[in-house]
Amino acid sequence: MATEVVQLTRRGFGQTMRRDAWWVQPLVVFVVLTAFLIYATWAAFQNKYFAFGNYLSPFYSPLLFSDSPHAWIHGGRPSWIPGFLPFSPALLILPFPAGFRLTCYYYRGAYYKSFWADPPSCTVGEPRKSYRGERYLPLVLQNVHRYFLYVALIFLIILASDAYRAMWFVDPATGRESFGIGLGTIVLILNVVLLGGYTLGCHSLRHLVGGYIDQLSRAPVRKKSYDCVSCLNRGHMRWAWLSLVWVAFSDLFIRLCAMGIWHDVRLF
Numbered sequence: 001m002a003t004e005v006v007q008l009t010r011r012g013f014g015q016t017m018r019r020d021a022w023w024v025q026p027l028v029v030f031v032v033l034t035a036f037l038i039y040a041t042w043a044a045f046q047n048k049y050f051a052f053g054n055y056l057s058p059f060y061s062p063l064l065f066s067d068s069p070h071a072w073i074h075g076g077r078p079s080w081i082p083g084f085l086p087f088s089p090a091l092l093i094l095p096f097p098a099g100f101r102l103t104c105y106y107y108r109g110a111y112y113k114s115f116w117a118d119p120p121s122c123t124v125g126e127p128r129k130s131y132r133g134e135r136y137l138p139l140v141l142q143n144v145h146r147y148f149l150y151v152a153l154i155f156l157i158i159l160a161s162d163a164y165r166a167m168w169f170v171d172p173a174t175g176r177e178s179f180g181i182g183l184g185t186i187v188l189i190l191n192v193v194l195l196g197g198y199t200l201g202c203h204s205l206r207h208l209v210g211g212y213i214d215q216l217s218r219a220p221v222r223k224k225s226y227d228c229v230s231c232l233n234r235g236h237m238r239w240a241w242l243s244l245v246w247v248a249f250s251d252l253f254i255r256l257c258a259m260g261i262w263h264d265v266r267l268f
């Protein structure tokens with residue numbers, strides 16, 4: 001049989017035979033992620049306007065140390081934090097959800113393309129000649145994702161309890177709590193739903209609930225869990241973006257209400 005030797009040539013940076021607008025997606029990812037990082041960092045350093053009545057911003061939850069009634073430990077800045085360091089309760093907790101997103105399998109693919117063009121998109125030439133994968137430092141550290149998942153699941157429970165608390169309004173005249181739904185309640189419930197869709201569709205969770213079992217059909221509970229996680233996992237990219245945008249909007253909504261710029265509407 002005749003054999004033909006095909007010479008493969010490496011494409012130069014940005015070279016491609018694609019005719020579609022392949023650069024749009026990485027550009028949008030770059031813009032949205034950068035905007036989110038700037039806003040979240042700014043909001044975390046503010047250390048004010050993070051609560052409005054029974055609403056607490058998800059950027060500050062769990063609120064470990066603060067004078068706010070939402071705080072787990074009252075009294076503001078703890079004495080063990082050196083005085084030269086800036087303090088905000090958000091700075092103590094945000095590294096966990098940030099680490100969860102940063103090491104997420106989907107986001108990795110997205111920001112590798114848009115932030116360091118590795119490659120800029122499928123079948124588009126990249127700026128470097130070697131491929132080291134994620135087997136060496138620092139990218140091998142991405143493997144900690146499964147541990148961030150455990151913390152993210154705890155955060156999800158805490159945020160769900162915040163959404164429940166957002167249904168109980170204190171009457172300023174009597175000091176009594178009564179059940180109600182405000183716009184902020186809906187914002188916080190939706191935040192938990194979207195974060196739940198994102199977290200519970202995690203690839204690591206999928207492996208955890210059934211990915212390593214040889215005969216999944218023999219473990220019906222695991223099989224059902226695996227199917228549910230797989231179902232969410234199919235839309236993981238959508239959940240990732242919707243939950244990212246909504247968590248920032250939830251903070252913005254509560255912040256602007258606390259500043260008196262927006263007004264919460266009590267629906268009943």
Ligand code: FES
Binds near residue numbers: 106199203204
């Ligand atoms: S893979 Fe995206 S959250 Fe785990």
